[in-house]
Amino acid sequence: MPKPHYETKSPVLKVEDLSVAYDGKTIIKDINFTECDTVRDGKEQGQTIAFVGRSGRGKSTLFRALSGLEVPTTGKVLVADYANFKGNGDEIPLKAVHEGDVGFVDQKYTLFRHKTVMQALHFAMRKSKESEKEKADKIAAALTAWGLENVKNQYPNELSGGQRQRTAILEQLLSSGTFIILDEPFSGLDVGNIESVKRAFDLICSSHELNTILFSTHDIELAIELADSIHVLGYPSLPGGGHASHGTILKHFDLKELGLAWSGGLNGDHLELAREIKAVMLGS
Amino acid sequence: MPTCRRCRSSSRWANFLSQLRYLPLTGITFYLAMIVSDARTMQVWVLVVFMSLYFITSLLGVIRDIPQEEIDHARSLGCSRWEVLMEVVIKGRLDYVIEVLRQNLAITWMMLVTVESILVAAGGLGVLIKNSDRFMNHGRILALQIVILLVGLGIDQFLNYMRKVLFRYSRI
Numbered sequence: 117m118p119k120p121h122y123e124t125k126s127p128v129l130k131v132e133d134l135s136v137a138y139d140g141k142t143i144i145k146d147i148n149f150t151e152c153d154t155v156r157d158g159k160e161q162g163q164t165i166a167f168v169g170r171s172g173r174g175k176s177t178l179f180r181a182l183s184g185l186e187v188p189t190t191g192k193v194l195v196a197d198y199a200n201f202k203g204n205g206d207e208i209p210l211k212a213v214h215e216g217d218v219g220f221v222d223q224k225y226t227l228f229r230h231k232t233v234m235q236a237l238h239f240a241m242r243k244s245k246e247s248e249k250e251k252a253d254k255i256a257a258a259l260t261a262w263g264l265e266n267v268k269n270q271y272p273n274e275l276s277g278g279q280r281q282r283t284a285i286l287e288q289l290l291s292s293g294t295f296i297i298l299d300e301p302f303s304g305l306d307v308g309n310i311e312s313v314k315r316a317f318d319l320i321c322s323s324h325e326l327n328t329i330l331f332s333t334h335d336i337e338l339a340i341e342l343a344d345s346i347h348v349l350g351y352p353s354l355p356g357g358g359h360a361s362h363g364t365i366l367k368h369f370d371l372k373e374l375g376l377a378w379s380g381g382l383n384g385d386h387l388e389l390a391r392e393i394k395a396v397m398l399g400s
Numbered sequence: 401m402p403t404c405r406r407c408r409s410s411s412r413w414a415n416f417l418s419q420l421r422y423l424p425l426t427g428i429t430f431y432l433a434m435i436v437s438d439a440r441t442m443q444v445w446v447l448v449v450f451m452s453l454y455f456i457t458s459l460l461g462v463i464r465d466i467p468q469e470e471i472d473h474a475r476s477l478g479c480s481r482w483e484v485l486m487e488v489v490i491k492g493r494l495d496y497v498i499e500v501l502r503q504n505l506a507i508t509w510m511m512l513v514t515v516e517s518i519l520v521a522a523g524g525l526g527v528l529i530k531n532s533d534r535f536m537n538h539g540r541i542l543a544l545q546i547v548i549l550l551v552g553l554g555i556d557q558f559l560n561y562m563r564k565v566l567f568r569y570s571r572i
Contacts (some may be wrong), residue, residue, distance in 0.1 A: 145561055180472075183476055185472055185475055185476065214474075215475045215476065216476065216478025216479075218476070219476060220472065220473075220476035222469050222472065222473070226467075226469040226470055226472075226473040228470075228473070228474075228492060229470075229492055229569050230491050230492050230494070230495075230569055231565070232489075239477070239487075240477055244434055262444060271568060272569065273569050274569075287477070288477070291476075291478060354527045
């Protein structure tokens, strides 16, 4: 299969020397990575970044720090500041992340239990500078595109699993704009709901080139199928043998560079990569 | 969630008041008698104090049981601390408050008769039962018990119905 042509532009997410400790115990340390805006000819292409690693390696803590819910002990998380982006070929400026800059969806797809789908989406857009008419139009368009039109007046307890997932993702997307983090979005889902979330990913990525999804999963094959960049978290090896007790990024796989991104399925090369990722995980 | 100094202070106060539920009712009556002279007002005050302490305890339990995910969800939508309080704790748990109120009213309804029998001067169902008890009037005691039970059940059913009607999302 020919390698898809793409171009890498300015950074949209930059993490520098990030560490988080609770009560003196370091959970993650020395996290450094940069993700850039990817552009493909004739196609809107957002970024899909996966984080894999064994349990307890700090994926959820990293996500909390990336979404601004956790204040880093050291280092910083910088995200694209689209509000101050002038366009005309300039680099997108970066700013320190704050609560609300990055959408965060937990594995339970938590929603406000007292708000209908429509009320939740309006609440998510309450800080937007758009007029009420523009907001209403945007929400109406999103409800149709995400197949939620018929359930817009229903409460979370009246929604099916798939509808609930789409509402939770859409709500965060309308609030944060372009960034969304999903902590183990496929955990405990049946095959139908997994497909529903995969379609949501596709919808996000194909609707704007700056849309960026970060997600974690224990399903390596699924990560390879969906992501264009994979980070493996684990405990780093110590020089004298053994492992440290904090998580860090052990390896990064750029699937675009490897020619494995956006292939719509898995072939032999993908499965070989899965084996390599599993080997890194097992050694950590 | 990082809590502000005012929140921590309120929490300490609520916990302190909650501990007071172990105070004996007769003791509360004694001190209230020093500031309230009217018997009916006194009955009401004893019940208010008694119910408030249990109500605070139950509400503290409701707040403690709010999952961290709900707070994080609100924060990820850019909610300020006040918005988190309003959306997650107050609006998000209003149906629980009705439920807690229902449970507490059941206790209070039962206590009403006891309070009336302690503060006999203002009369009431409790006094009627006490007097009937004195004259071994079993028929009247039974009739009063049935009246008290039916009124209590009526209040209980009404509150449960109101919770379901007002809060469609409520599945407690």
